[in-house]
Amino acid sequence: GNSVTQMEGPVTLSEEAFLTINCTYTATGYPSLFWYVQYPGEGLQLLLKATKADDKGSNKGFEATYRKETTSFHLEKGSVQVSDSAVYFCALTLNSGAGSYQLTFGKGTKLSVIP
Amino acid sequence: DADVTQTPRNRITKTGKRIMLECSQTKGHDRMYWYRQDPGLGLRLIYYSFDVKDINKGEISDGYSVSRQAQAKFSLSLESAIPNQTALYFCATSDASGQLQETQYFGPGTRLLVL
Numbered sequence: 001g002n003s004v005t006q007m008e009g010p011v012t013l014s015e016e017a018f019l020t021i022n023c024t025y026t027a028t029g030y031p032s033l034f035w036y037v038q039y040p041g042e043g044l045q046l047l048l049k050a051t052k053a054d055d056k057g058s059n060k061g062f063e064a065t066y067r068k069e070t071t072s073f074h075l076e077k078g079s080v081q082v083s084d085s086a087v088y089f090c091a092l093t094l095n096s097g098a099g100s101y102q103l104t105f106g107k108g109t110k111l112s113v114i115p
Numbered sequence: 116d117a118d119v120t121q122t123p124r125n126r127i128t129k130t131g132k133r134i135m136l137e138c139s140q141t142k143g144h145d146r147m148y149w150y151r152q153d154p155g156l157g158l159r160l161i162y163y164s165f166d167v168k169d170i171n172k173g174e175i176s177d178g179y180s181v182s183r184q185a186q187a188k189f190s191l192s193l194e195s196a197i198p199n200q201t202a203l204y205f206c207a208t209s210d211a212s213g214q215l216q217e218t219q220y221f222g223p224g225t226r227l228l229v230l
Binding site for chain 2: 034041042043044045046049089093102103105106107108
């Protein structure tokens with residue numbers, strides 16, 4: 001089956017530090033890849049996505065590159081801010097053949113940024 | 116106003132009680148989803164619906180039922196609540212673009228505690 005593995009948290013960084021959250025996937029086919037973010041007390045929202053190999057998704061200073069050869073989609077940001085404190089979910093969709101595009105999520109990585 | 120709303124936001128109930136969680140959306144999307152989130156487990160799909168006449172079981176449908184009353188409304192019921200259904204429940208929507216890269220839009224969540 002399809003699965004997403006992301007690094008265990010929690011991750012605590014100082015403001016302006018460099019962030020990497022690792023994500024690897026297993027998929028029976030060619031997936032689209034996503035990062036969703038959940039701020040405290042809120043639902044998930046899309047952060048960025050990539051739909052084919054070597055695509056780079058970017059938003060709000062975050063980036064992730066679709067690496068088919070390593071089945072990875074690591075999230076990076078050069079300088080984190082306190083406002084980036086949230087839980088980050090890596091996810092994929094794959095056509096299951098029945099016209100559905102179900103999201104498969106990783107377990108989430110909690111990021112805390114301290115001033 | 117939020118595009119995807121959930122009621123109630125918090126609910127405490129007792130074992131054996133029947134409860135309903137409601138979701139409404141103003142995005143005009145055909146597809147709607149119910150997920151539960153448990154600490155360390157990410158999000159898991161309970162049920163999904165691609166239109167008013169289409170209901171599908173997700174990964175963990177046992178103990179749950181749903182009703183798609185209209186394009187904009189999708190309710191989740193626990194017929195006889197049990198303590199291991201204590202979780203954070205999210206409703207989500209997406210359009211029926213049929214593309215792998217479709218984005219899901221999440222509500223703010225309902226926190227359910229079953230005593």
